Amino acid sequence: MTTTLATADFDHLLVREEEGGVHVVTLNRPEKLNALHAELWDELDAMCAVVERDPAVRVVVLTGAGRGFCAGADLAVITALPDDGVTDFMRVQEHGANVIARVKRLPVPVIAAVNGPAAGGGLALALAADVRIAAPEARFNVAFVRLGLSGCDVGVSWLLPRVVGLGHASELMLTGRLIDAAEAYRIGLVNRVVAAGDLMHAALELGREMAANSPYALKLTKECLQVNVDAGSIEAAIALENRNQVLASRTRDAPIAMRAFVTKTAPEFTGR
Template sequence: MSETNERLDPALAAGNRRQLAGYRATHFLWEVREKVATVTLNRPERKNPLTFESYAELRDLFAQLKYADDVTAVVVTGAGGNFCSGGDVHEIIGPLVRLKAPELLMFTRMTGDLVRTMRACPQPIVAAIDGVCAGAGAIVAMASDVRLGTARSKTAFLFNRVGLAGCDMGACSILPHIIGQGRASELLFTGRALGGEEGERWGFFNRLCAPEALLDEAQALAREFAQGPTFANGITKTMLHQEWAMTVDQALEAEAQAQAICMMTEDFSRAYHAFVAKTRPRFEGN
C-alpha cells in the first residue's frame, strides 16, 4: 500500500482508493508496468472493432480509474498494425437497425459515457495510433489527451457515410478544440480519412513515429507523465476539460483556486527542496 493510502482513514480509503494493476480484462488486453496501464484492443483479424461488451467494459474501467492509486497514466492502442475500425458491423451496426428508440438511446448514451469517463479520469491518456482509426476508434483517439500516430495511419470520422450525423460521442464539441472548426467540419461532413502526415500538420497528432517504435514511444511518454506530480497532472487535465465552457475571467479564478490547492501538496514542497539541493524531485502524487 502506498504511503498516501497509509495516511488516510481506512474507511475513507476503502471507498475512494482501489488497486487496478491486477484487473482482468475480458474484451481487450490490460497490462500495468511502472504505474502505466496499456489497453490493447485485440481483435486484429477485424482491425479491432468495438462491441456492445467492449464499450461497456471500457466505460466501466475508465470510471474505476478515477479511484486507482496504482495507475497514473494510460496508453490505448490496437493489435496487429491497426488502432480500431469502429463499431463492429455485424455485432453492433446490424443489431442497431432492428432496435427501437429507447434501446438506441441506451446505446448512444453508453458510447457517450465512454468518452465522459475517459475525460473524467485523472490519468493522462496517450493514444498510440497505427493503421485504421475509424468511427468510434477515431472518437477514442480524440478523447485521449495525447495522440501519437504513424505516417500510414488513417483516421476517419465516417458517421455520415453510414447515414448518421457527425455529432457522435462528443465529436462536434471536442474535435474543433483539437484541430479547429473548419477542419473538424470538413472531416465530419465528408467522413474522409485523415492521413498521418496531414493529421500531424493539423494538430490531431502530437507527433508521428515509426510503426515499430510507436508503442514504445507512447509508453515512454506515459511513463514521463506517471513520474511527474500526478495529483497536479490530474488537476491540469480537469481544468483543460472544464475551461472549454468558461470565460477568461472564470478560468483565471478557477486556475487560481486549483493552483493554490496544488501549492499545499507535498510534491510542491519536494520540488522546492530538490531545486535548492540541485537534485531531481521525486514526486509521489500527494
C-alpha cells in the same frame, strides 16, 4: 482485495503496467480491427472505473492490437437492431457516448498510440485522449456521415473542433473522408508521427515524462485545461487557475517537487 488496473481481468482489453505508473491498455479484437461492441464498451467503462480509484495509475496509454487502433462501432451490432428499435438503439448510443466522455474525464493523462485505422467511435476514443501519437500507418475518419448517419456522434462534434479547429472539423465531418497520418499531423489531430516500430517507445517515454510530476499536479492541470478551454472569460480561467495553484501548493508533494527541482534529484511523491 481491491482490484487495481494491473490485476483487472478483461476479455477484450490487455493491460500492461510499465515503469513509473504508466499503464498500457490495448484494445484486443484484432480480427475486427478492434471494433467496438457491447462487451468492449462495457470493459472500457469498467477500466475507467478502476483507473478512477487506483492511485498506482499515473498515465494511461491506449492502443490497439494488430494493425488497427479501433475501426469504430461493430456494424454487425448496429445492423442487428430491429428497424423499430428506437429505444434499443438509444441505449446503445448513450452507453458508447458516456464511455467516451468518461475516458475524457479520467483524472490521469491519457495518451493514444494510434497504430492503424481510427474511424468513427475509434476516432472519438483517440480524441478523448489528451495527446495522440501516430504511426505512419494510422488513418482517421469520422465515418458516420458515410453510413447515412449524422457526422455528429459519441462526442466527436465537441471533441474534434477543440483539437483541430472548426474549419478542419467541418471538412472532415461533412465529407467523412479518410486522412493519413501526415495530414492528421498537419492539421493538429496528432501531436507527432513516428515509425511504427518506435510508436510504443515514444508513447511510454512521453508517459514517463508526465508521470514524473506529482499526481495531484497532473490531476489539477488536466482538470483546469479541460474546463478553461471553454471558459467564458480570462477572468473565469484565472479564477480556476488561482484556486488550483493554492490547492496544489498545500499538498505534501509540493515541497518534495520543489526540493527535487532545486537539487536536480528524482522526487518520491506520496500522492497527497
